[in-house]
Amino acid sequence: MTEILRIEGLQKRFGGLVATDNVTLDVHTGEIHALIGPNGAGKSTLINQLCGELRQDAGVIHLAGRDISHMPAHERVDLGLGRTFQVTSLLEDFTVRENVGLAVQARDGGNFRVFDRVTARRSVWEETDHLLAGSLLNDRRDSRAADLSHGEKKQLELILALATQPRLLLLDEPMAGLGHVETQQMIETLSGLRGELSMLLVEHDMEAVFALADRISVLVYGQIIMTGTADEVRSDPRVREAYLGTEDA
Amino acid sequence: MRKLILPVLLIAIFALMPLIAELVGKNALMTLSARILMYAMAAASLNLILGYGGMVSFGHAAYFGVGAYVVGILYSHWMSEVPIFGLFPGSNQLLVTLPIAMIVSGLAALLIGALSLRTGGVQFIMITLAFAQMIFFLFVSLTAYGGEDGIIIRRANAVPGLNMRDKTTVYYVILVVAVLYFAWLWRVVNSSFGQVLKGIRQNERRMEAMGIATFRYKLYAFVLAGMGAGLAGALMANFLRFTSPDMMHWTKSGELIIMVILGGLGTFFGPILGAAAFLILEFYLADWTEHWQLGLGIILLLVVLFTKGGILGAVDRLKGGRQ
Ligand SMILES: Nc1ncnc2c1ncn2[C@@H]1O[C@H](COP(=O)(O)OP(=O)(O)O)[C@@H](O)[C@H]1O
Numbered sequence: 020m021t022e023i024l025r026i027e028g029l030q031k032r033f034g035g036l037v038a039t040d041n042v043t044l045d046v047h048t049g050e051i052h053a054l055i056g057p058n059g060a061g062k063s064t065l066i067n068q069l070c071g072e073l074r075q076d077a078g079v080i081h082l083a084g085r086d087i088s089h090m091p092a093h094e095r096v097d098l099g100l101g102r103t104f105q106v107t108s109l110l111e112d113f114t115v116r117e118n119v120g121l122a123v124q125a126r127d128g129g130n131f132r133v134f135d136r137v138t139a140r141r142s143v144w145e146e147t148d149h150l151l152a153g154s155l156l157n158d159r160r161d162s163r164a165a166d167l168s169h170g171e172k173k174q175l176e177l178i179l180a181l182a183t184q185p186r187l188l189l190l191d192e193p194m195a196g197l198g199h200v201e202t203q204q205m206i207e208t209l210s211g212l213r214g215e216l217s218m219l220l221v222e223h224d225m226e227a228v229f230a231l232a233d234r235i236s237v238l239v240y241g242q243i244i245m246t247g248t249a250d251e252v253r254s255d256p257r258v259r260e261a262y263l264g265t266e267d268a
Numbered sequence: 269m270r271k272l273i274l275p276v277l278l279i280a281i282f283a284l285m286p287l288i289a290e291l292v293g294k295n296a297l298m299t300l301s302a303r304i305l306m307y308a309m310a311a312a313s314l315n316l317i318l319g320y321g322g323m324v325s326f327g328h329a330a331y332f333g334v335g336a337y338v339v340g341i342l343y344s345h346w347m348s349e350v351p352i353f354g355l356f357p358g359s360n361q362l363l364v365t366l367p368i369a370m371i372v373s374g375l376a377a378l379l380i381g382a383l384s385l386r387t388g389g390v391q392f393i394m395i396t397l398a399f400a401q402m403i404f405f406l407f408v409s410l411t412a413y414g415g416e417d418g419i420i421i422r423r424a425n426a427v428p429g430l431n432m433r434d435k436t437t438v439y440y441v442i443l444v445v446a447v448l449y450f451a452w453l454w455r456v457v458n459s460s461f462g463q464v465l466k467g468i469r470q471n472e473r474r475m476e477a478m479g480i481a482t483f484r485y486k487l488y489a490f491v492l493a494g495m496g497a498g499l500a501g502a503l504m505a506n507f508l509r510f511t512s513p514d515m516m517h518w519t520k521s522g523e524l525i526i527m528v529i530l531g532g533l534g535t536f537f538g539p540i541l542g543a544a545a546f547l548i549l550e551f552y553l554a555d556w557t558e559h560w561q562l563g564l565g566i567i568l569l570l571v572v573l574f575t576k577g578g579i580l581g582a583v584d585r586l587k588g589g590r591q
Pocket residue numbers: 033036038056057058059060061062063064065
C-alpha cells in the first residue's frame with residue numbers, strides 16, 4: 020500500500036456554500052503532505068470530514084485501502100487516524116499528565132472497568148511518562164491544561180494525538196499563534212516524526228510548510244487547484260494569485 | 269490517612285444519631301438522619317452523571333420513585349399472593365427487593381438514556397424531564413397500585429435475623445447499605461471508567477478524538493446512576509412504609525439537583541453535605557415559617573453566587589487549598 024489516505028470526489032455543503040467541492044487527494048505512506056489555502060478555503064471542514072466529525076454529502080475516503088466514509092469518528096481513531104484541533108481542545112481541568120494518561124488509556128482499552136484504580140494502571144502511566152519525557156512539556160506535567168500557555172497547549176494537542184498511535188496524523192494549523200521560537204520547536208518535533216507516520220498538515224506558516232512538506236496541495240474555495248512539490252507550488256501562477264501573492268503583500 | 273478522616277467522621281455521626289436522638293428525646297432527629305442518608309445516595313447517584321459526567325438530567329427522581337414502587341408492588345403481590353402478570357411471585361425480602369429495584373430502575377434509565385443522550389444542553393434537560401413526567405403520570409394512572417394515593421406497605425421488608433419492625437434496626441440497615449453504596453461509588457469515580465467520564469464532562473469532542481464512543485459511556489453512567497437512585501428509593505419505601513407518585517414528582521428531581529449543587533458538583537462528599545444541608549434547613553425553616561422554600565431559595569442563591577463549588581468548595585477555600 021503506497022497510499023495511506025485516498026479521498027475521491029469529496030463534497031460538503033453548508034446551505035448554499037460549497038465548503039468542499041469535489042476534492043480528490045491522496046497522502047502517500049510516510050509522506051508529509053501539506054494543505055494550504057486562504058482562510059475560509061475549507062481546510063478545517065476537510066479535516067473534520069476525514070476524522071468523521073462531519074459527514075460528507077458525497078465522495079469516499081479510504082484509509083490504508085479501507086473505505087471509512089461512513090465510519091464513526093471513534094472507530095477511525097482505532098484504525099490509526101489521529102488529529103489535532105485548530106482551536107486547542109483539551110481536558111482543561113486535568114493536568115498535562117492526566118490528559119496524556121487518558122489518551123493512552125483510551126487506546127489501551129479497559130475503559131468500562133468500574134472496579135480498577137486508574138492511578139494503578141502501570142503500563143498506562145509508564146507510557147504516559149515516556150511520551151512526556153521526550154516532549155517539551157516534561158516540566159509542566161503537573162500543571163492544569165487550563166494554565167498552559169498557548170504554545171504549550173499546541174504541544175499538548177500534538178502529544179494527545181500521538182498517544183493514540185496514529186498511522187496518519189491530521190494536523191490543523193499546529194503553528195497558529197505560535198511565536199518564532201515555538202514555531203521552530205514545532206517544526207523540529209514534526210520533522211522528528213518523519214518516517215514514523217504520515218501527515219496531512221494544514222498550515223499557514225509557509226516557512227514551516229516548505230521546511231516540512233514532501234508535497235503540497237492548494238485548496239481555494241473548496242477546490243484543490245494543484246498538488247505538487249514546494250518548487251512547483253512556489254512557481255505556479257494560479258497559486259501566487261490565489262494565495263501566496265496576497266500573503267506576501 | 270487524612271483522606272479517611274471525613275468518611276470515618278461521617279459514619280460515626282450517622283451511627284450515633286439514634287443514640288443522640290434518644291438522649292435529647294427528639295425522635296425526629298433519627299428520621300431526619302435517615303432521610304439525609306437516603307437522599308444523599310440519590311443525590312450522589314445524580315452527581316455521577318451531573319457532576320462527574322456533565323449530563324444535566326432533570327428527571328432523576330423518576331428512578332428514585334421506580335425503586336420505591338418496586339418495593340411497594342412486590343409487597344402488595346406478596347400480601348395478596350397473586351403473582352405479578354401471573355408470572356412472578358411478590359416478595360417482602362429486602363435482599364430480594366433491593367436488587368430487583370436496582371435492576372428495574374436501571375432498565376428504565378437504559379431506555380430513557382438511550383432515547384435522550386444523543387441530545388445535549390437544554391434539549392437534554394427537557395427530554396429527561398418529559399420522560400420523568402411520563403413515568404409520574406403512568407403511576408398516577410395505575411389504579412391497581414393506588415393511583416395518586418400510592419401503596420401502603422404495612423411492614424418494612426424482612427431481613428433474616430433482624431427485627432425490621434424496630435425503627436432503629438431499619439435505620440442501621442439503611443446506614444449499612446448507604447456505606448456500601450458510597451464505597452462502591454468511590455471505586456467507580458476512581459476507576460478507568462470514572463476517568464473517561466470526567467473526560468467526557470470536560471470535552472466530549474476531545475474524547476471522541478481519543479477514540480472513545482462517548483454515547484456508550486454516558487449511557488453506562490446514566491444506567492448506573494438510575495440504579496443508585498432506585499436503590500435509595502427502595503430504602504425510602506421501606507423506611508416510610510409507603511410509596512406514591514409524589515416521590516417522582518419533578519420538584520423532587522429539582523431538589524436532588526439543588527442538593528448536588530449545594531454540596532459541590534462533581535465532589536465525592538458534596539451530595540452528602542448537600543442533602544444534609546437541604547434537609548436540615550427544611551426541617552428547621554419549616555418549623556419557623558411555612559415559606560421555608562423562599563429561605564432555602566435565598567440560601568441556595570448565596571451558595572451559587574459566592575462559594576463556587578458548593579459547601580465543599582467553600583471549605584476548601586477556607587483551608588486555602590485548591591479545588
Ligand atoms: N458548521 C458550519 N456551518 C456553516 N458554515 C460553515 C461551517 N463550518 C465552516 N463553514 C464555512 O465553510 C467555509 C470553510 O471553513 P473552514 O473549513 O473553517 O475554512 P479554513 O479552515 O480553510 O479556514 C467558511 O466559509 C466557513 O464559514
